[in-house]
Structure formats: C-alpha cells, structure tokens
Amino acid sequence: MLILDAIDAGYGAVQVLRGLTLSVAPGEVLCVMGRNGAGKSTMLRAIMGQVPATKGRITLDGARIDGLPAHEVPRHGIGYVPQGRRLFGDLTVAENIEIGLMTRGRDARVRDTVLDLFPRLRERMDQVSRTLSGGEQQMLAIARALCLEPKVLLLDEPTEGLQPSMIALIRDTVVALKATGVATILVEQRVDAALSVGDRIAFMVAGQVAETVSAKGLHPHAAHFATYVGV
Incomplete structure (x- = not known):
C-alpha cells in the first residue's frame, strides 16, 4: 500500500x-x-x-x-506517466521500452506481456517515438512505465x-x-x-x-x- x-x-x-x-x-x-x-x-x-x-x-x-x-x-x-508523456522522442519505440525494462532489471518476458496490452506498439518497434500519433505516444508512455512491473x-x-x-x-x-x-x-x-x-x-x-x-x-x-x- x-x-x-x-x-x-x-x-x-x-x-x-x-x-x-x-x-x-x-x-x-x-x-x-x-x-x-x-x-x-x-x-x-x-x-x-x-x-x-x-x-x-x-x-x-x-x-x-x-x-x-x-x-x-x-x-x-512506482511507475509514473507524467502529463505530456515525456518520452525520449528521438529514440525508437523499442528503445523507450528497453529503458523501462532496465530500471528494475526486467526481461523480454515482461516486454512481451506489456506489448500484449498494446499490440499496435509491437507493429511500430522500429519507429521513432516522436513520429507516433498522440494516442500512440500515450500508449508508449504507459507501456514504458509498466515495464517496471x-x-x-x-x-x-x-x-x-x-x-x-x-x-x-x-x-x-x-x-x-x-x-x-x-x-x-x-x-x-x-x-x-x-x-x-x-x-x-x-x-x-x-x-x-x-x-x-x-x-x-x-x-x-x-x-x-x-x-x-x-x-
């Protein structure tokens, strides 16, 4: 609690x-x-x-x-998704997710579980995050936070x-x-x-x-x- x-x-x-x-x-x-x-x-x-x-x-x-x-x-x-998302805009979707995984030493199992929640991100792993739509950026910000488990x-x-x-x-x-x-x-x-x-x-x-x-x-x-x- x-x-x-x-x-x-x-x-x-x-x-x-x-x-x-x-x-x-x-x-x-x-x-x-x-x-x-x-x-x-x-x-x-x-x-x-x-x-x-x-x-x-x-x-x-x-x-x-x-x-x-x-x-x-x-x-x-504690995972945090601030107002305005605060992604690493010049990094790809995959790289933003990797940063989330590194925070608490999580692995591909966690990444795959998170991507199951946001299948659209799985299709955009090599895309630079600042080129995503606003909704997709919000998905990525939440996904990155969830990579902490x-x-x-x-x-x-x-x-x-x-x-x-x-x-x-x-x-x-x-x-x-x-x-x-x-x-x-x-x-x-x-x-x-x-x-x-x-x-x-x-x-x-x-x-x-x-x-x-x-x-x-x-x-x-x-x-x-x-x-x-x-x-």
Whole structure:
C-alpha cells in the first residue's frame, strides 16, 4: 500500500501541498480530481521524489520513500506517466521500452506481456517515438512505465486530448491492471473517465484532500463534481 501522511511540499517559497493525506491499496484505482492549481501534479511529483516533501511521510508497503533521490523511486516499484508523456522522442519505440525494462532489471518476458496490452506498439518497434500519433505516444508512455512491473502506477491526465477509441483503450488497460494487483493513482479531469475505472475518488482543494468518496453510486451530475471540479 502507498500512503501519503500529512505531506507538505512546494516549489521554493511557494507551498502547494498542505498536510495532504491519502492512500491507495493493491488492486485499487484511486482517482484524484480537482480544479487547476489544486496540487494534483505536485502530489505525483512528490511521490516520485521530484518535489521534496518538507513535512510528513510517504511509505510504500511500510517502507519510507520520501527523501529518496528521484532516480531511486522507480526502482522501488512506482511507475509514473507524467502529463505530456515525456518520452525520449528521438529514440525508437523499442528503445523507450528497453529503458523501462532496465530500471528494475526486467526481461523480454515482461516486454512481451506489456506489448500484449498494446499490440499496435509491437507493429511500430522500429519507429521513432516522436513520429507516433498522440494516442500512440500515450500508449508508449504507459507501456514504458509498466515495464517496471510496478506495484503502483501514477497516471497524470492520460486521456487529455485523445480520441474516444484511445480513451477506451487506456480505460481497459487500467481495469486489466487492477486484476494483477497494481495500485493506480489516476489524476483525471474527465468525470466519465474517472467514474468508468475508479474505486474511490479523492477531491483536492488548495493542496489538501477535501473529501474521498466511493465511486460506486456516483453519477456525472453529482454535487461533488460541481463543488470540486466544475468551473
């Protein structure tokens, strides 16, 4: 289980996270929603060690990971797909995937399992990644993260700007990962996407989790979305 306990974090003198507390269990999808500037992406970066936590604790299966150098966090089993994908654009699909495999010393078995989820990538292994479509680049970013065989997967607005068929593929992938025990934190602005995969939804306001509710029984016009997400 990944637990954030009373985390403060920010950028220099600018504090963004203020006592943020949340958790995600194996096989669970926790959707994190909130208006722009609520601190959602900063929360993911704090988990990854890219933004230092100045107070609180972050633990994975009981072991503290806050304070680790950013390059060490993925080796503990946390895969991260940032907003904007951040692929190595001049490398091929195969080379991007190989970088994911190298992070935790995984082999061709893992690569083949991941490519079974994204058969289109198997057809494009020699293609330079920056020449892929937006949806294919998002597939590759997720595939690279899955090559770690992560315990926890962090996804920052993975459906942004994608066509419906790609959104459906990402949704199906997240659902399939639940069955393997992967815990997922999904930052998402699309209410329909969050409700289609989420077990719980955490609503963030001003660097804190204001409320966490079960996704079961919520509908797109529920008051929570108007309160915490709507403009």
